Amino acid sequence: MTSHIENLWVLALASKCTQENIAWSLLIMAILIWLTMSFYYWSHPGGPAWGKYYSYFYYYHRYCSSWTSKKTSLPTQPHQEQQRCFSSNEDKNMIPGPKGYPIIGSMALLSSQLAHHRILAAAKACNATRLMAFSLGDTRAIVTCHPDVAREILNGTVFADRPVKESAYSLMFNRAIGFAAHGTYWRTLRRIAATHLFSPKQIKASEIQRAEIATNMAARLGGACGGAAVTVREVLKTASLSHMMRLVFGYKKNLGMEGELRGLVEEGYDLLGTLNWGDHLPFLRDFDFQRIRFRCTELVPKVNRFVGSIIDEHRTDKNRNSANKDFVDVLLSLQGPDKLSESDMIAVLWEMIFRGTDTVSVLIEWILARMVLHPDVQRKVQDELDMVIGSRGTITEDDMAALVYLPAVVKEVLRLHPPGPLLSWARLAITDTIVDGYHVPKGTTAMVNMWAIARDPSVWKDPLEFKPERFVENEGGVEFSVLGSDLRLAPFGSGRRVCPGKTLGLATVMFWVASLLHKFEWLPLDGMDGVDLSEVLRLSCEMAKPLTVKVCPRHVSNDIIKANYEN
Numbered sequence: 422m423t424s425h426i427e428n429l430w431v432l433a434l435a436s437k438c439t440q441e442n443i444a445w446s447l448l449i450m451a452i453l454i455w456l457t458m459s460f461y462y463w464s465h466p467g468g469p470a471w472g473k474y475y476s477y478f479y480y481y482h483r484y485c486s487s488w489t490s491k492k493t494s495l496p497t498q499p500h501q502e503q504q505r506c507f508s509s510n511e512d513k514n515m516i517p518g519p520k521g522y523p524i525i526g527s528m529a530l531l532s533s534q535l536a537h538h539r540i541l542a543a544a545k546a547c548n549a550t551r552l553m554a555f556s557l558g559d560t561r562a563i564v565t566c567h568p569d570v571a572r573e574i575l576n577g578t579v580f581a582d583r584p585v586k587e588s589a590y591s592l593m594f595n596r597a598i599g600f601a602a603h604g605t606y607w608r609t610l611r612r613i614a615a616t617h618l619f620s621p622k623q624i625k626a627s628e629i630q631r632a633e634i635a636t637n638m639a640a641r642l643g644g645a646c647g648g649a650a651v652t653v654r655e656v657l658k659t660a661s662l663s664h665m666m667r668l669v670f671g672y673k674k675n676l677g678m679e680g681e682l683r684g685l686v687e688e689g690y691d692l693l694g695t696l697n698w699g700d701h702l703p704f705l706r707d708f709d710f711q712r713i714r715f716r717c718t719e720l721v722p723k724v725n726r727f728v729g730s731i732i733d734e735h736r737t738d739k740n741r742n743s744a745n746k747d748f749v750d751v752l753l754s755l756q757g758p759d760k761l762s763e764s765d766m767i768a769v770l771w772e773m774i775f776r777g778t779d780t781v782s783v784l785i786e787w788i789l790a791r792m793v794l795h796p797d798v799q800r801k802v803q804d805e806l807d808m809v810i811g812s813r814g815t816i817t818e819d820d821m822a823a824l825v826y827l828p829a830v831v832k833e834v835l836r837l838h839p840p841g842p843l844l845s846w847a848r849l850a851i852t853d854t855i856v857d858g859y860h861v862p863k864g865t866t867a868m869v870n871m872w873a874i875a876r877d878p879s880v881w882k883d884p885l886e887f888k889p890e891r892f893v894e895n896e897g898g899v900e901f902s903v904l905g906s907d908l909r910l911a912p913f914g915s916g917r918r919v920c921p922g923k924t925l926g927l928a929t930v931m932f933w934v935a936s937l938l939h940k941f942e943w944l945p946l947d948g949m950d951g952v953d954l955s956e957v958l959r960l961s962c963e964m965a966k967p968l969t970v971k972v973c974p975r976h977v978s979n980d981i982i983k984a985n986y987e988n
């Protein structure tokens with residue numbers, strides 16, 4: 422009897438141990454399988470996300486007969502340069518690119534404040550400047566540093582969406598033009614904006630506001646004359662925000678709101694400009710260790726309150742008429758299928774303020790920096806302005822059409838310092854496609870490194886030299902449009918998602934730069950201190966060290982101007 426009971430105990434103990442052992446063995450096996458798979462995915466060109474895709478879909482499609490019809494559309498002749506990169510690879514149809522690290526892939530490429538530099542370096546390292554694949558955690562990405570491939574990506578119909586980050590969702594940007602999915606809603610918004618905000622008639626109508634702001638800027642800078650160091654960023658950001666507020670909300674005076682709006686916009690830039698690891702690594706999503714979700718939930722009610730109160734004011738203001746109609750009125754007046762809900766209206770208005778503010782001020786700061794570094798170019802622009810303006814003394818936007826050299830200067834700065842070196846927001850493939858002969862699956866994020874293209878010696882002669890003359894026809898240069906038709910320099914993007922604010926942006930930049938250069942001599946602090954061309958990529962690519970200079974009013978005697986004018 423005793424031995425029977427002992428046997429039962431032993432059996433029970435054995436079975437318990439076995440269960441535990443089995444559980445442990447299973448866990449260890451699962452971890453080993455996970456690690457093996459992670460390393461296996463990672464071993465593919467482009468890193469883990471591409472490895473996963475190749476494993477589950479590509480090999481399946483390639484070796485399963487059911488896909489024979491599609492297989493014929495797969496590339497058979499990758500570009501020669503890329504074939505070299507694949508010489509050790511059994512499959513020549515994979516896009517070359519860095520593996521990065523297991524699981525996280527090449528997150529380091531984009532988490533850098535000089536992502537555009539790092540991407541170019543990585544592309545050169547694996548001979549993949551035409552097309553490079555890389556992984557951001559679980560996100561498959563491609564990037565090109567070549568104008569022909571950029572055209573394929575930007576001008577085709579496939580990359581018509583944008584990857585929407587968590588912060589963009591939280592900040593309601595998925596309901597505004599920039600992040601809205603390609604479709605009827607997005608098309609409606611673009612049409613409304615094109616007709617009521619960006620049309621030549623609307624741009625002309627807002628000329629007076631830009632002139633007033635230019636006068637205010639000059640007054641602020643004039644106050645700093647007399648050898649004091651001026652940091653221009655503050656002046657430019659205030660001007661740019663004030664411009665967008667007038668255009669979108671119709672506010673003429675600073676009713677103490679600019680400061681509040683500025684705070685909201687800056688916080689939004691920071692949130693959207695930060696690479697959120699949780700967007701690409703699902704297992705991190707719940708932790709919000711960068712506190713991005715938390716900050717978004719703090720910001721959204723403030724934006725809703727701010728923009729919502731402006732919409733309410735417009736609704737209740739009985740004195741509004743067609744003469745003082747602004748973009749809020751336009752959105753409120755929409756009827757039928759175009760009618761927007763209050764939250765969509767807030768998203769659209771907030772985006773316009775957001776997008777139109779920093780791009781313009783960042784670009785003007787770069788232009789002024791170049792003017793200080795190249796006094797001969799500054800002199801030439803000023804001579805041209807004196808010539809065109811003649812004895813009038815005041816500049817207007819109508820004068821811009823007669824300028825040749827200043828537009829060339831602006832283009833040259835856009836070439837060397839594009840505010841969106843990776844074209845701001847990436848694109849997303851809505852279907853499977855072929856890019857540069859490679860199969861690219863639906864859901865792939867695509868980027869164009871415009872900064873790299875614009876500095877490529879095979880595309881531009883002496884690319885690192887600042888030579889506005891390259892854009893002046895009668896000085897050996899060429900007539901060149903930067904509005905998206907030529908992908909050698911398309912700082913506003915191209916194709917169906919090209920920047921809708923490009924004409925307004927350029928008109929503002931040209932006019933304000935002309936006014937500032939006409940009114941002031943821009944000088945370096947002693948010994949060129951204050952002009953450092955280092956960059957930092959936040960949402961836009963800004964000067965890492967804000968431009969600090971001296972400004973002196975230009976006292977050009979009317980006689981000299983007249984003499985120039987008559988010659």
Ligand code: HEM
Pocket residue numbers: 575598599600611772773774776777778780781784840841844845846847912913914915916917918919920921922923925926927930
């Ligand atoms: C110097 C000034 C500017 C530059 C360099 C610039 C650059 C860009 C770039 C590169 C894109 C992405 C284009 C693409 O994916 O192909 C873009 C999109 C956009 N920009 Fe601009 N931009 C400027 C001014 C403005 C202004 C003034 C506004 C509005 C007030 C604006 C509103 C937008 C919007 C709404 C989009 C999203 C378009 C869409 O996805 O359909 N931009 N911009």
